[in-house]
Amino acid sequence: MADFDVIQGNKALAYGVKLARVEVIPAYPITPQTTIIEYLAEFVANGELDAEYIHADGEHSCMAMAVGASLAGARVFTSTCSQGLAYMHECVAQAVNYRTPLLLGVADRTLGWFWSLGPDYSDIMPELNLGYLVNFAESNQEVLDMTLQLYKIAEDYRVLLPTMMSLDGFFLSYSQERVWMPDQEVVDKWLPPYKAPYPIDPTINDKFPTASIPSVMHTPMRRIYEEILQDSRTVIKEVDASFGKTFGRHYGGLVEEYKTEGAEALLVTMGSMTTAGRRAIDKLRAEGEKIGLVKLRFMRPFPDTEIREIAAKVKAIGVVDRMMLHGTRGGGAFQDVKGALYNSGVKIPLQGFVTGMGGEDIPIDDMYLMGKKVLQAAKNKRIENEVEFIEHKMPPMNEPVTIDWDEPIYPGSDGCAGCGASIIVRHLLKTLGPNTIVINPPNCGGVNYGQAVRVPWILANFAAAAAYETGVYRAMKKKGKADKVIITSFAGDGGTADIGLQSLSGAAERGEPIIWLCYDNEAYMNTGIQRSGMTPMFSATTTTPAGKVIAGKQVRKKNMEMIMAAHRIPYIATASLSYVPDLERKIKKAVEITKAGKGLAFLHVHQPCPTGWYFPENKTVEIGRLAVQTSAWQLMEIDEGNFKLNLKPKELRPIAEYLKPQGRFRHLSEGQLEFVQKDVQTEWNALLELEKRIRFPGY
Amino acid sequence: MSQDKSVIKGFVLMDMSIRGGQYVGNWRVMMPVIDEAKCVACGLCATLCPEAAIAGKPKVKPKIDMRFCKGCGVCANECPSKAIEMKTEVKK
Numbered sequence: 001m002a003d004f005d006v007i008q009g010n011k012a013l014a015y016g017v018k019l020a021r022v023e024v025i026p027a028y029p030i031t032p033q034t035t036i037i038e039y040l041a042e043f044v045a046n047g048e049l050d051a052e053y054i055h056a057d058g059e060h061s062c063m064a065m066a067v068g069a070s071l072a073g074a075r076v077f078t079s080t081c082s083q084g085l086a087y088m089h090e091c092v093a094q095a096v097n098y099r100t101p102l103l104l105g106v107a108d109r110t111l112g113w114f115w116s117l118g119p120d121y122s123d124i125m126p127e128l129n130l131g132y133l134v135n136f137a138e139s140n141q142e143v144l145d146m147t148l149q150l151y152k153i154a155e156d157y158r159v160l161l162p163t164m165m166s167l168d169g170f171f172l173s174y175s176q177e178r179v180w181m182p183d184q185e186v187v188d189k190w191l192p193p194y195k196a197p198y199p200i201d202p203t204i205n206d207k208f209p210t211a212s213i214p215s216v217m218h219t220p221m222r223r224i225y226e227e228i229l230q231d232s233r234t235v236i237k238e239v240d241a242s243f244g245k246t247f248g249r250h251y252g253g254l255v256e257e258y259k260t261e262g263a264e265a266l267l268v269t270m271g272s273m274t275t276a277g278r279r280a281i282d283k284l285r286a287e288g289e290k291i292g293l294v295k296l297r298f299m300r301p302f303p304d305t306e307i308r309e310i311a312a313k314v315k316a317i318g319v320v321d322r323m324m325l326h327g328t329r330g331g332g333a334f335q336d337v338k339g340a341l342y343n344s345g346v347k348i349p350l351q352g353f354v355t356g357m358g359g360e361d362i363p364i365d366d367m368y369l370m371g372k373k374v375l376q377a378a379k380n381k382r383i384e385n386e387v388e389f390i391e392h393k394m395p396p397m398n399e400p401v402t403i404d405w406d407e408p409i410y411p412g413s414d415g416c417a418g419c420g421a422s423i424i425v426r427h428l429l430k431t432l433g434p435n436t437i438v439i440n441p442p443n444c445g446g447v448n449y450g451q452a453v454r455v456p457w458i459l460a461n462f463a464a465a466a467a468y469e470t471g472v473y474r475a476m477k478k479k480g481k482a483d484k485v486i487i488t489s490f491a492g493d494g495g496t497a498d499i500g501l502q503s504l505s506g507a508a509e510r511g512e513p514i515i516w517l518c519y520d521n522e523a524y525m526n527t528g529i530q531r532s533g534m535t536p537m538f539s540a541t542t543t544t545p546a547g548k549v550i551a552g553k554q555v556r557k558k559n560m561e562m563i564m565a566a567h568r569i570p571y572i573a574t575a576s577l578s579y580v581p582d583l584e585r586k587i588k589k590a591v592e593i594t595k596a597g598k599g600l601a602f603l604h605v606h607q608p609c610p611t612g613w614y615f616p617e618n619k620t621v622e623i624g625r626l627a628v629q630t631s632a633w634q635l636m637e638i639d640e641g642n643f644k645l646n647l648k649p650k651e652l653r654p655i656a657e658y659l660k661p662q663g664r665f666r667h668l669s670e671g672q673l674e675f676v677q678k679d680v681q682t683e684w685n686a687l688l689e690l691e692k693r694i695r696f697p698g699y
Numbered sequence: 700m701s702q703d704k705s706v707i708k709g710f711v712l713m714d715m716s717i718r719g720g721q722y723v724g725n726w727r728v729m730m731p732v733i734d735e736a737k738c739v740a741c742g743l744c745a746t747l748c749p750e751a752a753i754a755g756k757p758k759v760k761p762k763i764d765m766r767f768c769k770g771c772g773v774c775a776n777e778c779p780s781k782a783i784e785m786k787t788e789v790k791k
Contacts, residue, residue: 114711398721407751411767412720418771419749426751452720457713580746610771618772618785621747 004180009172012140012179013079013105013165014039016147018049019187022103023074023194026065027543028056028499029527030084031117032169033107037079038530038542045547055531055543058463058499059084063091063104070100070162071209073199075151079105081169082123083442086111087463089127095162096131096225098209101154101194103147104132104164107173108271110358115459118359119169121271121323125332131225133163133232134300136270140177143167145249148182148191152239155194159232161225166299170359171272182247190246229301236298254303259285260292260310265374268307268319268337270296273362277320280367284375291371296333304340311346315381318351318374320362330354330387349377355390366390408434408454415448418617420607420624423577424519425449425490431587436486437472441465441500443492444526445519457490463499465489466507469514486591488515493534494524496604497558508567511599515590518560518602521609529612533558536632537679538672539664541612546667556679564602565638568699571601573637577608578624582635582646589639598640606633614663626658631684641699645691655680720767723750727770729785731763737782744774744783 007015013036017025025044027037043049052069056062059080066078080088085106095102110116111123128134135150137143143165150163167173200208213221237253244250258274259281260266269277274295281293294310296303311317321331328335334352341350353370356362370390377383405411408429415422425445429436438457440446441464450457460468469487476482491500496518504516523541524530531541531553538552546552564572571593575583583605590601608623610616615623627633630653635646655677659665668676690696738760745755752768755761763774775783 406754409751410720411750411752411764412723413750414721415749417726417749417769418773422749422751423747451713454715456715577747616772618776620749620771620773621777 004178006176006178007140008035008174008176009137009140009143009167010035010107010174011039012144013147013167014043015179015181016144017077017103018043019182019184020075020077020148020151020191021049021188021193022051022077024052024054024066024069024076026054026056026062026069026076026078028059028062028080028084029524029530029543030059030080030082031527032109032119032173033079033081033084033105034527034530034542035173036105036107038528041543042545042547045545045550047547047549057501057533059087060091060463063088063095066102066104067091067095067098067100070095070102070196071098071200073194073196073201075155075194076100076102077105078102079107081107082109082111083462085123085127087461092127093130094211097211097221099160100162101151101160102162103150103154104162106164106166107169108166109169114358116358117169119171119322120357120359121166121321121332122357124164124166125323125325127164128300128332131161131229132300133159133161133229133236133298134166135163135298136166136296137172138272138274138295140172140175140179141249142251143172144179144181145243145247145251148187149239149243151194152191152243153232153235156235156239157197159228159235160197161228161232166271168272180249186246190243233301251297253306254296254298254301255306255310256295256297257310258293258295260294260313262290263292263313264290264315265371265378266291266310266314266317267293267367267371267374268296268317268333269293270299270333271322273320273322273356273367276362276364277367279364280371283364283368284371289371289375291375299333299336302336302340307337307340308344308346311341311344311348314348314378316349316351316374316378316383318353318370318377320353320355320367320370322356322362324354324357334387349381349383350386351377351383352387353390354387360392409449410452413448413452415444416611416617418610418620419448420577420609420620421445421519421521422449423580424517424583424605424607425453427580427584428488428490428517428587429453429455431584432486432488432591435484436488439465439469439472439487439489441489441491441495442526443490443495445490445492447526462495464503465491465495465500466503466512466514466516469516470507470510470512473512473514482513482597483595486515486594488517491516491518492524492526493518493520493522494532496520497533497560501563505563505567508564508569508600508602511569513594513597513599515594515601515603518604519607520604521607521612522557523609523612525609525612534560538668538676540667541664551667560604561636561638565696566698567600568641569600569602570598570640571637572604573602574604574606574633574635576606576624576628576633576635578621578628579635579647586637589637612664614666615661619661623658623661626653629653630655630658631680632658634684634687636687638696641696642694643690643696645687652681652684722766723769724766727768727788729770729772730765730788731768731770731772731774731783732786733761733763734782734784735760737780739780739782741779744778747773747777749773
């Protein structure tokens with residue numbers, strides 16, 4: 001017997017993926033998608049789902065892993081949103097002609113320009129036209145059901161195209177709703193395992209998909225892929241009907257109509273806003289107005305024939321858009337509806353609305369107002385403005401706290417109590433002085449302290465902070481100001497060692513005289529403690545939970561110092577917030593090196609994080625000190641090739657003293673503890689050996 | 700080509716001179732209390748305060764701005780002369 005649970009949209013999607021017995025899951029965190037991959041990590045770590053879970057080093061790689069796995073014949077799921085989806089874009093496009101029927105979950109969030117964690121469709125909009133089947137879910141139940149349906153549609157050999165599912169960030173991703181859970185056995189019968197027609201497996205197959213074709217084939221192929229997309233409508237309807245027969249819920253193909261009988265005016269909506277739309281229609285109907293609603297369930301293939309049929313029966317249509325096609329005066333859905341009607345002979349007023357951007361709510365009252373406007377247009381047979389922006393007044397803001405303050409960072413930030421990052425920001429800016437430009441790839445430090453400093457603090461795209469720095473430096477150099485300003489990053493460990501590594505490596509190799517400061521809290525803390533390349537071995541994070549089958553991270557932390565030393569940059573140093581004079585001295589040295597134009601200075605600062613490492617917040621500095629005394633972290637520098645350990649305890653304290661107070665290592669067995677102790681000792685001995693040689697090899 | 704700043708529309712700027720935080724003192728559960736007799740004015744609490752809420756430097760007795768202290772207790776934990784104690788705060 002099927003059962004229900006009250007769960008978030010992200011969990012509904014994760015359950016759908018589990019029920020579909022997905023085989024490969026590449027994952028990379030980004031709010032508000034992250035909990036999807038966290039739930040999946042838990043399923044895998046506890047042995048509830050037998051899947052390959054891959055911790056990707058960035059979204060571009062993440063999608064590439066998905067395409068690769070699907071090419072090799074696996075059923076694949078990955079998810080992202082916003083900036084991450086934009087970063088994936090190239091690989092997203094590639095999935096189409098490789099005929100990889102994977103599912104890409106998109107927990108919609110604004111695409112910057114202006115950044116926001118809140119949802120709108122500006123992220124998924126640029127991805128619509130690549131050849132995917134794109135579904136927009138309205139409720140958490142629809143999220144789960146469509147996960148199963150989309151695999152069945154995509155894996156049908158008449159389709160064999162990748163699919164995308166949009167679930168609104170926050171409104172669905174983090175909202176609890178009742179969701180009926182189908183039984184695994186029923187799902188297994190309804191959705192058989194994926195059998196790729198031509199997997200890239202030379203042991204069973206001598207044909208494989210190719211990406212490069214002669215120019216003359218391109219136009220015909222575009223026609224053929226368009227035909228496949230258009231023909232997929234039949235499969236979508238078939239699968240929906242069959243789903244309804246098996247599970248008792250169906251959604252009605254590409255559009256869903258609500259109270260359209262006898263309607264003179266229509267509102268066209270998509271996604272979670274539809275629910276508010278329904279309530280507004282109820283209200284208007286109760287007042288005797290003849291108005292209905294059409295929900296666009298699929299944006300691609302676009303339900304143009306359905307829209308034409310419905311439009312022929314009404315006098316005016318209003319399209320509510322949560323996305324803006326800049327330069328066309330209107331929103332994406334509006335332009336699509338307009339395009340569908342132009343050659344159809346249906347000539348009725350078409351009103352576009354753009355609202356709810358950046359995560360702003362679209363309340364029932366607004367839907368009611370829009371409904372009224374469309375009814376007016378139906379009556380007048382014309383519209384005032386083709387597109388209207390439904391805007392709201394800014395609520396009054398708190399007066400900024402004005403105080404006399406000598407510090408380079410104002411107090412009163414959003415940072416957690418006991419946050420170590422702010423200690424680093426403060427001493428960094430204090431040492432660098434006012435003529436500093438901070439380039440900040442997304443991290444918790446930027447979110448919390450970027451608003452509270454007295455120097456330009458520029459948000460850079462995650463994978464390219466070193467490139468932003470380079471650009472700023474070169475412009476300063478051209479304007480003859482290179483020696484007057486200091487350019488530094490304030491990057492996290494993910495922005496340094498994972499997604500930001502390529503850009504950083506490029507800047508190091510070019511010898512850009514800039515500072516790279518990495519504050520290392522050993523996980524993606526901004527999105528909520530996901531494992532990064534810098535997470536130490538065995539540490540539990542939300543994507544490497546201490547599960548029954550797999551407990552914690554299974555591989556070692558990257559050695560960034562050695563990676564940077566391979567670039568032979570003039571200055572590399574590690575520091576800790578618990579040793580402030582040492583930290584400040586190293587920052588000064590970095591300034592000296594970069595001002596002399598010698599090249600990139602790399603500072604790697606250890607930052608204990610009470611929230612992410614699960615220790616009491618008064619122990620931030622103590623834990624940092626223990627890390628150095630146990631050699632879980634070493635203070636060292638490579639100054640133009642001269643290697644030096646700055647702090648050498650006579651005898652290392654046992655590693656347990658550092659690990660035991662931290663919740664992330666609570667699950668460690670005696671054997672694992674011994675392993676870590678041995679590992680630390682080996683590394684420490686190696687460093688002592690290295691110091692004896694003085695010159696770092698390769699310099 | 701116009702280079703008159705007044706014609707620019709929609710350029711959202713951050714003014715460095717009026718940045719500032721919020722009063723986060725209400726996050727606090729425990730409050731640090733300095734024992735003036737034990738304090739040797741080393742300045743370490745001000746150096747390590749994660750909120751930058753302590754004004755002080757070597758040879759100057761520290762002053763905690765309670766409007767901003769989140770009560771994390773790092774100062775009490777690090778004070779070499781054990782001059783800071785975390786006490787339960789009675790809120791008025």
